[in-house]
Amino acid sequence: AIRSYRNDSDLRDSSKRRQRTFECCGIKNFTDWQENAYFKCCNEGIESCGVPYSCCNQSLQVNLFCGVKIMDYDDDSDGAYCSAESKYVPMDKLKPDTGRGVVIMETGCLVTMENWFNTNLYYIGGAALGVAIVQIGGVWLSQTLTHKIKVVSGGYK
Numbered sequence: 001a002i003r004s005y006r007n008d009s010d011l012r013d014s015s016k017r018r019q020r021t022f023e024c025c026g027i028k029n030f031t032d033w034q035e036n037a038y039f040k041c042c043n044e045g046i047e048s049c050g051v052p053y054s055c056c057n058q059s060l061q062v063n064l065f066c067g068v069k070i071m072d073y074d075d076d077s078d079g080a081y082c083s084a085e086s087k088y089v090p091m092d093k094l095k096p097d098t099g100r101g102v103v104i105m106e107t108g109c110l111v112t113m114e115n116w117f118n119t120n121l122y123y124i125g126g127a128a129l130g131v132a133i134v135q136i137g138g139v140w141l142s143q144t145l146t147h148k149i150k151v152v153s154g155g156y157k
Contacts, residue, residue: 001014002027002033002035018113019105023107024055024105024109026051026108027108029106030051030108041071050069051104053066056103057102057104
């Protein structure tokens with residue numbers, strides 16, 4: 001999903017919605033966006049060393065460029081972040097006053113969605129049970145109707 005973020009509009013919209021709803025960024029954390037060619041620090045684009053604006057703190061966001069250039073890439077004089085061995089800028093390389101939910105959300109969506117699921121487990125289970133009961137009731141009614149039709153049509157052979 002992260003690699004194809006700019007290439008597929010449906011995927012981009014669902015990622016934005018997920019990150020906004022769960023107030024998260026990336027899958028494990030915000031550094032997952034280094035997998036995307038547009039956000040990777042090794043690139044020259046305006047979005048390099050950044051994250052999508054859907055990762056930004058919603059209460060502070062004033063423009064679409066709040067997640068641009070948030071990673072401190074200037075101290076990579078030896079090129080370690082762009083080597084074949086390392087594809088991420090470390091989490092401690094955020095620019096000052098951007099992390100800890102100040103500008104961007106650092107927590108990954110996998111963790112926040114798992115926490116949401118665990119918190120709402122009884123509601124989800126109740127909804128699933130309700131749907132199952134309705135489905136079983138529909139099967140029972142259709143079987144009853146089929147049996148009645150066979151009984152009624154049995155005398156007309």
